[in-house]
Amino acid sequence: MTTQNEPPLNAISNEDLQRLVEVAQLITSARDAMSDDIVNRLSWALSEGLILLDRVTRNEGLMRLMQVLEKRESQFLLAAYAEAIDAAGKEIPTLPPAVGGLGCILRVMRDPGVLEGVRLFSLFGKHLSHSMREQHRKGEEAIP
Amino acid sequence: MRIVVVGGGTGGTIVANNLSRRLVGEIRARKVRLTLLSASDKHMYQPGLLYVAFGQMSPDQLYREQASLLESNIDFHVDPVVEFKLDENRVRTQSGKVHEYDVLVIATGSRIVPELVPGMREGAETFYSEAGAVKMFKRLREFEGGNVAVVVGVPHKCPIAPVEVIFSLHDYFKARGIRDKVHIKYHYPIGRIHTIENVAKWAKPEFDRMGIEYETLFNVKEIDPVNRVVRSEEDTETHYDLLIAIPPHRGMEVVEKNGLGEGGWIPTDRYKLTMNGHDNVYVLGDTTNLPVSKTGSAAHFEAEVVAENIASIVKIGAPVRDYDGKVYCFIEAGHDRATYAMFNYQIPPDLKPASKPMHWFKMAYNQMYWTSVRGLL
Numbered sequence A: 001m002t003t004q005n006e007p008p009l010n011a012i013s014n015e016d017l018q019r020l021v022e023v024a025q026l027i028t029s030a031r032d033a034m035s036d037d038i039v040n041r042l043s044w045a046l047s048e049g050l051i052l053l054d055r056v057t058r059n060e061g062l063m064r065l066m067q068v069l070e071k072r073e074s075q076f077l078l079a080a081y082a083e084a085i086d087a088a089g090k091e092i093p094t095l096p097p098a099v100g101g102l103g104c105i106l107r108v109m110r111d112p113g114v115l116e117g118v119r120l121f122s123l124f125g126k127h128l129s130h131s132m133r134e135q136h137r138k139g140e141e142a143i144p
Numbered sequence B: 001m002r003i004v005v006v007g008g009g010t011g012g013t014i015v016a017n018n019l020s021r022r023l024v025g026e027i028r029a030r031k032v033r034l035t036l037l038s039a040s041d042k043h044m045y046q047p048g049l050l051y052v053a054f055g056q057m058s059p060d061q062l063y064r065e066q067a068s069l070l071e072s073n074i075d076f077h078v079d080p081v082v083e084f085k086l087d088e089n090r091v092r093t094q095s096g097k098v099h100e101y102d103v104l105v106i107a108t109g110s111r112i113v114p115e116l117v118p119g120m121r122e123g124a125e126t127f128y129s130e131a132g133a134v135k136m137f138k139r140l141r142e143f144e145g146g147n148v149a150v151v152v153g154v155p156h157k158c159p160i161a162p163v164e165v166i167f168s169l170h171d172y173f174k175a176r177g178i179r180d181k182v183h184i185k186y187h188y189p190i191g192r193i194h195t196i197e198n199v200a201k202w203a204k205p206e207f208d209r210m211g212i213e214y215e216t217l218f219n220v221k222e223i224d225p226v227n228r229v230v231r232s233e234e235d236t237e238t239h240y241d242l243l244i245a246i247p248p249h250r251g252m253e254v255v256e257k258n259g260l261g262e263g264g265w266i267p268t269d270r271y272k273l274t275m276n277g278h279d280n281v282y283v284l285g286d287t288t289n290l291p292v293s294k295t296g297s298a299a300h301f302e303a304e305v306v307a308e309n310i311a312s313i314v315k316i317g318a319p320v321r322d323y324d325g326k327v328y329c330f331i332e333a334g335h336d337r338a339t340y341a342m343f344n345y346q347i348p349p350d351l352k353p354a355s356k357p358m359h360w361f362k363m364a365y366n367q368m369y370w371t372s373v374r375g376l377l
Helices: A014-033 A036-057 A060-069 A072-094 A101-109 A112-142 B010-022 B024-028 B048-053 B130-142 B161-175 B197-210 B253-257 B296-316 B356-373
Strands: B002-006 B033-038 B042-044 B063-065 B075-078 B081-085 B090-093 B098-100 B103-106 B110-112 B146-152 B182-187 B213-215 B220-224 B229-232 B237-239 B242-246 B249-251 B278-283 B327-332 B338-343
Touching (some): A060 A072, A101 A112, B002 B098, B010 B024, B010 B033, B048 B161, B130 B242, B161 B242, B249 B253, B278 B296
Parallel strands (some): B002 B033, B002 B103, B146 B182
8 A cells, every 4th residue: 555645666667776776886885985084184174175265255355355356457467467477487587697787777677568567566556555544544444 | 342251172262253253343343352361372172082092093183273263353362360350350360460351251161180089090091181092092002901991980071981982992902803802891970871861771782782891880989000999989899900080070270269169160050151140251161060061062052152142242232042951972982983962951862873974974073173163163
């Protein structure tokens, strides 16, 4: 006698049963392969990962940075940084050692690329100091 | 509002971190100051000592820097409290500094007092300290056979420890291939093999299966290390070659010296977790005189209630939760199987058969503990 909640026998095919057996074999296999050491290492990594995630998500500075990095222009800047690191890394070993002195500085400064770089960093410095001043002035409200 | 937490163990650390998270805005706006006073700059995972005693963990795995576990907005000092002036809302520390408070949390824990039983310190192995656990492991390593006796002092921390050590001994000697040369005898102070009835019911067939002899109503009176005899208040005695003792515990000396509670246990409201007669003093963990197990899990659940109530007092002027007596204990039923006991003031534990996945869960928790004390789990 069956109740209404039980599926009729013909609803379970041999293929379904075979799949269930395969899943059970997979679990048994994973269980046999597992050791206390593996569990320790995995849970250690999970624990440290959770702590790191917690720190990152509650760090207001990092979260603001994430918001800024989501903007298209910030991603251009980030990509440019990455390419600059790559190109400078390749170029530096090929350059002769700097001789030093005012003449050397003037030669470097005649390069328009260098001047654009200086401008970028001066802009960065201007906005950085402005933001720092604002945060100190507003205190709590400065960080959204 | 000035909140001072005394004690940097499981309960103190969780309550401080939990408060720090709940009151982050108030602390930043300097409306709340949160201070933690601890006796040590290190934090020990105490349940790991049993694993050290059986060579499953090394002592260095039990420790982390206390400061690394605390939120940055907690004012942390390694400066234990030596004097409580509850009527003046202030505590004085070892360095002489006085901390005034509006709310005080006392989570000073407990200590072992083997010296209360003559001969226990010299004659028995214990695993309730790092040195004791390492010494016990070395004794077990060199043990080649004979009578092993396990005796239990009262009261003691971690009520499950006596049965866990029996299961571990059985598996340890079995793994070394000398189980047939070792006779294990368990002694327990009341009329059944465990104080929690359902744990006793569950453990008895396990003991029978493992061939463990047991004697109940055995309250340790004295130990004679020379003749290797342990005697009970009930005038019985057992001869041993290796004696393992769960030492009796008391609350911390500072609690006794300041007259806060007999035996170092502070009279505590079982639901509000406030000290009797002092509504602005909370007590948690081993320090309470509550009829719940002295375990990290009790301290954890109590800390959550205390933190939520203090935070709600700051925010809305009234506490919001009661402690229901919840305790969750893993029970290692050997080296590769475990079960658990979960209970509260109303509901007794209902133990399930031990299994390997539960053992792994316990192994995982040994690592996840650090996430837990940071207030994440």
